[in-house]
Amino acid sequence: MLEIELAPSIITIRLEPAFEKYPLIPIRAEHRQLFPRFREPFLIEADGVNFETRVVGASAVIGDTDAGVYLRKGITEWQRRHPNLHGGDEVQIEIIEPMHKYKLEAP
Numbered sequence: 001m002l003e004i005e006l007a008p009s010i011i012t013i014r015l016e017p018a019f020e021k022y023p024l025i026p027i028r029a030e031h032r033q034l035f036p037r038f039r040e041p042f043l044i045e046a047d048g049v050n051f052e053t054r055v056v057g058a059s060a061v062i063g064d065t066d067a068g069v070y071l072r073k074g075i076t077e078w079q080r081r082h083p084n085l086h087g088g089d090e091v092q093i094e095i096i097e098p099m100h101k102y103k104l105e106a107p
Helices: 029-034 075-080
Strands: 010-014 042-046 049-053 090-097 101-105
Touching (some): 010 029
16 A cells, blocks of 8 residues: 655744744744745735745755745734744644745734
8 A cells, every 4th residue: 555645734833032033934944845945935824914935044046945944034024913922932834835825823
């Protein structure tokens, strides 16, 4: 019997301690392949609003599939709408359309 391991459709992410100062969403190595290539834009839906973001955080060639450890663009505005979020809190990212659209949710 062939077993297929499916990627998770919802990822739980713990915000880093410096989240209030540096609003970044960390992407762990085991989840990196679930997101587009380095600096390639994709959509995040959060609080009923779509915004464009990218995986960033390392010097690499644009399009690298392994480089990058954070979501950055657009996260500052989202953080402002969630002043109750702090480093150590967990958020979830749901994969809506792999490599194209995701949904970010705060508790």
